Amino acid sequence: MLIILDRDGVINEYDGNYICSADEWHPIPGSVEAV
Structure with missing residues (x-):
């Protein structure tokens, strides 16, 4: 699996x-926890 986030x-x-x-x-609030 490959996930790329810009x-x-x-x-x-x-x-x-x-x-x-x-x-x-x-x-962005919550983005670090989501990753």
Whole structure:
């Protein structure tokens, strides 16, 4: 089985810009627990 998750807008909040550092990554509430 292969599951591919695109992070932008699926597990993290997406504002239209690329994430350049870990400090800019903010998960959507509940997404980390779901994975």
